[in-house]
Amino acid sequence: MHICMDWRSVKFDWNRARAFLVTAEEGSLSAAARALGQAQPTLGRQVSALEDELGLALFERNRRGLTLTPAGLDLLEHVRRMGDAATRVSLAAAGQSQQIEGDICLTASDIYAAYLLPPIIARIRRAHPGIRVEIRATNDLADLRRREADIAIRNTRPEDPALIARKLRDDTARLYATPGYLATLPTPLTEETLKQAKFVGWDHGPTYREQLAHIGLHLEAENFPLITADHVVQWQLVKQGLAIGIVPSALGDSDPSVQRVLPDMPPITFPIWLASHRDLATSRRIRTVFDLLAESLSHA
Amino acid sequence: MHICMDWRSVKFDWNRARAFLVTAEEGSLSAAARALGQAQPTLGRQVSALEDELGLALFERNRRGLTLTPAGLDLLEHVRRMGDAATRVSLAAAGQSQQIEGDICLTASDIYAAYLLPPIIARIRRAHPGIRVEIRATNDLADLRRREADIAIRNTRPEDPALIARKLRDDTARLYATPGYLATLPTPLTEETLKQAKFVGWDHGPTYREQLAHIGLHLEAENFPLITADHVVQWQLVKQGLAIGIVPSALGDSDPSVQRVLPDMPPITFPIWLASHRDLATSRRIRTVFDLLAESLSHA
DNA sequence: GCCAGTCCATGCAAATATGCATAACAGAGA
DNA sequence: TCTCTGTTATGCATATTTGCATGGACTGGC
Incomplete structure (x- = not known):
């Protein structure tokens, strides 16, 4: 630790940086609010407050929405890094969690999600009522690196080395x-x-x-x-x-x-794979659900 | 932009992450509160809230202070990255700022700060009353990379390539x-x-x-x-x-x-160098003060 | 030209977070 | 042993932030 580290550069409101990031990425305050589960005025005020705090115009306010100023564009690049680090924090935290209770997010193709998963979900819920399951039914592969889901059921072999994958059966x-x-x-x-x-x-x-x-x-x-x-x-x-x-x-x-x-x-014939992020494998909750899914899905 | 990026992993309260970072680095809630200019109960509650949010014990609460749990130690590493990114955000933001008004932090050796700088500060204040100057008198070289100061007056040649430096005179x-x-x-x-x-x-x-x-x-x-x-x-x-x-x-x-x-x-004989972070050089305010310092200091 | 859908800004009440004062406790040193 | 300085935790009054309900403005389709 530094003798007298000062945190001048860290003092600014990080949540406002987050508001800016999501707004810039999503393209509008309303979209950002939806993505973050907050109200649109909240995001608007947070972004404005950040602009005041930095003494810098990040967005140009048009009638029809916001566009990044050059300064905002430059800043966005750095804030993205912050966001990436935040994602890793979240991953590590989830991986560390040894609680069974909590949320877990599964993703599977629509038809698997609709017809294969429900009875297994029932089984999970019966075994561990503390676990809340969110199902993301989509045919495009959810990005597990970005933690769009905790566990994915896929019909192709996951190639990303950041993932742990297990082939269950054909x-x-x-x-x-x-x-x-x-x-x-x-x-x-x-x-x-x-x-x-x-x-x-x-x-x-x-x-x-x-x-x-x-x-x-x-x-x-x-x-x-x-x-x-x-x-x-x-x-x-x-x-x-x-x-x-x-x-x-x-x-x-x-x-x-x-x-x-x-x-x-x-x-x-096509394979059934189960995949999860490597960092999440240490989480007791995710491990539990992973194993339950593997067990339930592997015998036809 | 991703089609339907979700921000699940980014949703957690970033300010709480900041609270955790500073607390861990400073070693106590009280020290962190001092460093951040907040109250100690605030930091304590933010850290607790983060622990609840992540479902994870980050600190072990002794009567005599906090010690990181293994989980906290693991997480700290990632939160540090967030902090580094935040520093860069701050640097970039300060560099983008074209306002003359605002704060600026100078560092110099104690004796230069005490006897050489004051008349020059007076000149700066006269020319630009909107600038508030903080002087950091210390004989250890302040870390400009971490933005412990905006401009440093040094008696050795700054070697860090991230800095711009100008030798004024001997x-x-x-x-x-x-x-x-x-x-x-x-x-x-x-x-x-x-x-x-x-x-x-x-x-x-x-x-x-x-x-x-x-x-x-x-x-x-x-x-x-x-x-x-x-x-x-x-x-x-x-x-x-x-x-x-x-x-x-x-x-x-x-x-x-x-x-x-x-x-x-x-x-x-020894040289007088003026140094500043490269990213800050684009700031009008810092540029202004830098030039004023250079002008004032270069003729004995 | 109108209507539905989108966006952002603002006023106001309620929820939330903050700071202050204080308590309780641990160690260092006289 | 007693004080002094350091720590964290808690109760409560006050600020601050948030969300909801609006209003106003624009776009695109019919």
Whole structure:
């Protein structure tokens, strides 16, 4: 420790710096307020107070919002570093926490979150009522480095070395449709006649078709009149009898309103991975949930 | 900007992190409160609140003070990074400031601060009444990187590349004593007979004697019955007629109560440097004071 | 041209944090 | 042993900050 360290440079209100950071990153006071769970006037006043404190205009106030001044832009760079350090503080703190009680945030693809996770969440809640679980259902990979979630369930191998990951098992998905829809197709149904059927697709690109080509189904763009990146919507469309869709076997088989298309066709297989930030692994709560998830998910 | 960045990891109260940092660095809540200009209960409550927020014990509360827990120690490391970033924010902000009004902190050796600086400060205040000047009189080099001061007057060449430095001129110091004291010495006074005189020294080490050896005066430890690192005290001892001391020529010559010892002896010379942090050079206020100091100090 | 949706600024009441005064306690030194 | 200086904790009155409910201004779509 320094003999007589003075904290002149550290005396300014750090929360105001945070307000500035989030406002600048989010682009508006209102958005920042939403992100931070505070009121918009609060953020506005905090930013103004910071400007007064530093004697510096950080934003230019237009009618239509705020734009950073050059000074603000320069400062933002430094405040970002502060934010990064804050993230690491938070990570380390969560990792140190040995309490079972507290919040935990899981992320999974929408369909896993909707149909696979709920019974497991119930089990977690039963075992540890002190844990509050937040579920982030999204198909883009949440950034665990930035702590957008504590634990992620993914279907690809996480490559980030900052993460610890465990492969649980391989899951399978198959083609499903309602009997009503299948009746509209030519019989007998083969991989060849299936080319006249309609499918629900992921996206407009070719990746989905390539996936299907893997299991011997060569389709064209015309086969995909319905496109949605949301798997739950996909599943509901299939249940409505509008098209054939790829659905996780566990979900498809458990619903009597649909049946497998070409039951003898090999399924699509994909891995189930569980991932968490390395620094969080020391947290008792996160460890507990991680293990419970692993245990629950690994046997199909 | 990320599509839907969430600020979960940034939501915790940053001021509490600051409270923790300063408390840990200063060693006690009271010291931290003093350093931060807040009340001790405030710091205590902020730290407690942080502990609650993180669900983590950071300090062990003894009756006699606080000691970091292992978790606190681990966290401190990360919070330090936040503090460093905060320092840089402050530096950048100060550098961006184009206001003349505001605070500025100078540092100089005690004797320069006491006898050289005041008239120059008066000049600064006359020219720019909006500037408030704080003077940090200390003989250890203030750390400009940590912004313990904005501008430093030093007698050695600043080597830190983060600083901008300007050599103003060489200053001289000579041996002074009161006529009364000199009368007690053998006559005629020569470099040889001077070996029987007493001197005021800096420290117990040999550096002071080496300085004197440079100008042809070879003395022993016995010549230094008075030791003080404080030059102002040194000067007062000389004026009391207790011993011979090295005093900046400007100061010694201006005081009729003392006179040069061996007037023909070459003076000790040392440079006067002005230094400031590179990031601060863009500040109009600091630039202004820097230039004023340079102008005032460069002609003897 | 109007309407819905977005943004920021301001007034005011309620919640929150702060500072002061004080208590209780531990060690150093006379 | 007693004082003196240092620490942290607590009660309470006061400042400060916050959130809610507005108002005003702009954009884009119909």
